[in-house]
Amino acid sequence: MKGNALSSLWNAEKIVSIDGDYEEINTGLNRSSLLKYSNFIIGNSFLYGERNLLSLTADYVIDGNKIIRSENLFENFPSIKFKGKTVTVGFCPEIGEIACISTLHQHNSLQAIYPLPFRDSSIDEILFYEVLDYDIMREANRILKIGGRVYLIIRDQVFGGIDPRDSLKFLLKFYIESAQIKDNFWIIKAKKIRN
Structure with missing residues (x-):
């Protein structure tokens, strides 16, 4: 929630948990480790990637007025x-990755x-498909080899995504190394240069 309005996870200031008791969790640092399993x-x-990962931590994810299900989480x-x-992370292209963090x-x-x-x-490259989270980026830094690359793929704001400058703070x-637009998506390429 941002103020009293609902917002996306990457932009949230707090999460409200109601499980017989009202609890506010500060997410100003956008940390997935704070998420508990919920209904x-x-x-x-x-x-897109937020929807996919949130589906791992909840029975139902509601985005605006839509209930999100893993079977309809496909993007081009x-x-x-x-x-x-x-x-x-967030999407499984099935073209050579050794592992995919996804609901698929x-x-x-x-x-x-x-x-x-x-x-x-232990890992050479990590591709993030519309996932913006400090904890997951910290984990990416931990598991990447020196010289390993991170690719952050996000939809441009003109096509319902975000301003690519907002995503840079997570890197x-x-x-x-580069940022280019391809097929309505920004591909931001970054490199790990030290531990």
């Missing part, structure tokens, strides 16, 4: 060629959000 998560204008993301051991039940999908179930410095620990 409902209600917000507005969630990003631009294709990226993977190199080495790659993990995708495919052979390489993992039902986990935080912490990511990989060893330190503070990485060196931004």
Whole structure:
């Protein structure tokens, strides 16, 4: 919630939990580790990857006036060629990643959000499909090798997404190499240069 209005997870200032008791959780740092399993998560204008990951932590995710179900969480993301051991988060393109953090039940999908179930410095690339979260980015930094790359793919605000400048704050620990628009999506490429 932003003020009294519902908002997307990446832009939320607090989460209200009502489970027999009213509890406000400060999410000013956009931290997925604060999310508890719940029956409902209600917000507005969630990003695609947020919807997907929130579906792992709740029975029902309500975005504005729509109930989100994992079977209708498909998006036409631009294709990226993977190199080495790659993990995708928020979407499973099924074209070579070793693991995918998603609600999609495919052979390489993992039902986990935080912490990511990989060893330190063991992954070459991570692709985030519309997922903006400091805890998950910190985990990406932990599991990426030095020189490893992060790709952040987000829909442009003209097409119902966000201003790409808003996403850059989630990549503070990485060196931004490029940002380009392709098929209505921004592809921001960043590199891990130190632990």
